[in-house]
Amino acid sequence: MGGGNIGGAPSLPLPILALVAVLLAVPMILALKSVQGYPARFVILAIWLRYIMSAFHEITFAPVVAGLSLNALGSVAIAGIGLLLVAPRHFLLKPLMPVYALILLSLISAAANDGLFTALNAAVKHIYFMVLMIAVYRALLENGGARFFAPLLWAFAPLLVFQLLSIGLGAVKASEFDGSSSYIGGYNHEATFSIAMATFFLVACFAVTLQRVIQLLLFAVLLGGIILANYRTTMLAVLPLAAIQVVSSTMFSFVREQRVILAIILSLLTLMGIAVLAGFSAERFNDLAVFFGDPGQYIKPQAEFSFDERRLLSGRLYIWSGYLYAWLDGSTLNHLIGFGPDSWEELFKVYPHNTIVAYLYELGWAGVFLLIIFWISMAKLAMRAPVEDRATLIFAHLSFLFMNLSTMAMWQIEGVIFYAILCGFSLFRKVETGAIRSQLKPSLRPV
DSSP states (O other): OOSOOSSSOOOOOHHHHHHHHHHHHHHHHHHHHTSOSHHHHHHHHHHHHHHHHHHTHHHHTSEEETTEEHHHHHHHHHHHHHHHHSOGGGGGOGGGHHHHHHHHHHHHHHHHTTOGGGGHHHHHHHHHHHHHHHHHHHHHHHTTGGGGHHHHGGGGHHHHHHHHHHHHHTOOEEOTTTOOEEOOTTOSOHHHHHHHHHHHHHHHHHOTTSOHHHHHHHHHHHHHHHHHHTOHHHHHHHHHHHHHHHHHHHHTTSOHHHHHHHHHHHHHHHHHHHHHHHHHTHHHHHHHHHHHHSGGGGOSOGGGOOHHHHHGGGGHHHHHHHHHHHHHTSOHHHHHHOSOTTGGGGTOSSOOSOHHHHHHHHHHHHHHHHHHHHHHHHHHHHHTSOHHHHHHHHHHHHHHHHHHHHSOTTTSHHHHHHHHHHHHHHHHHHHHHHHHHHHHSOOOSOO
16 A cells, blocks of 8 residues: 555555454453453453454444444443442542532533534543543552553554554655645544554553663654654654653662752753754744744634635644634623534634634634643642653653644544543552652650
């Protein structure tokens, strides 16, 4: 299979897909047997199933029932099964309160605009996040912390296998704007595939029970895979997480007095790595220099954009302008609660490519406020984690935030999976730290 596909990536041949999917089920089943408890097995199976179904996108993306695709129905099924598996008390966790507020706001905004049915998609994704996050947390409790992440890696095996097949078969997707090539394993779009690969990298960071050589080799392979996927947002977003892995794994080998100097050296090396990456993809990154040269000039209506400005940053500035000015033209009620979930589909051909812009348009100022509260509440969990994991967790939250500024990780199930794993582990490490501290406190009872 050769050539590029402008609108969407060419799928791998169906017989090959089916055969490889069956073969990939073997290590997945072994992974299920190596963990304890239904939550751990649910997480592994749910993630593996998502990546397998997405590889068959020519079949699973087509509407089959009430306008819903097989992929969408699969997400609804996973969310429903998760609701049955998760203990009700875990839905009362304090960090999840902003999620309930977002679901309620989605219902209110939908009712005030086009009807409650439009909020279904948003509600399912929020529930999907909650059940997966809680399941990750329970899996970690029941499997002894980080030991759960090594078996979880097998859920991501389809990504690497299908990407290697796409390279061998010449199944390449060409960018809509600059003609650059993306090897994404026959998946539909480089955005979702690269976020899934970034999730793979995240889990590898947490899989500390792996032999160090194997973990470093996996890091290198996954970074190479993300570069081959050639999605600029994810390439940049994963760099801080990759850099902190180098820093954290090296610094603790040195005495405290030497760590500051080492941190400076490693920071310089990281900057050099960014420069090298930019050099390899100069055309992909030159737009950033143009934008940051004078970002204020791009705050204007779409009609005032020149042809070159419309293409800058893969058209993102032009896209954001359309949404922002459409929101400004709305009523006071629209400014407060937006035009309703997924309402962009009625007016725009392209999704917003920025989670904050999307929430502003769909849920108004109230949605942006709750979104930021949600992100902050989850980041606070990472800040209370043990020192050995704190930096990795904080940088992972920053990576996710960056993804949402140039694409919509919160809108894609692949991004929801990334965030659920990250938040589930952040919660686990925060709770674990609190339990240790409580044990260390001197007893207040009289002797």
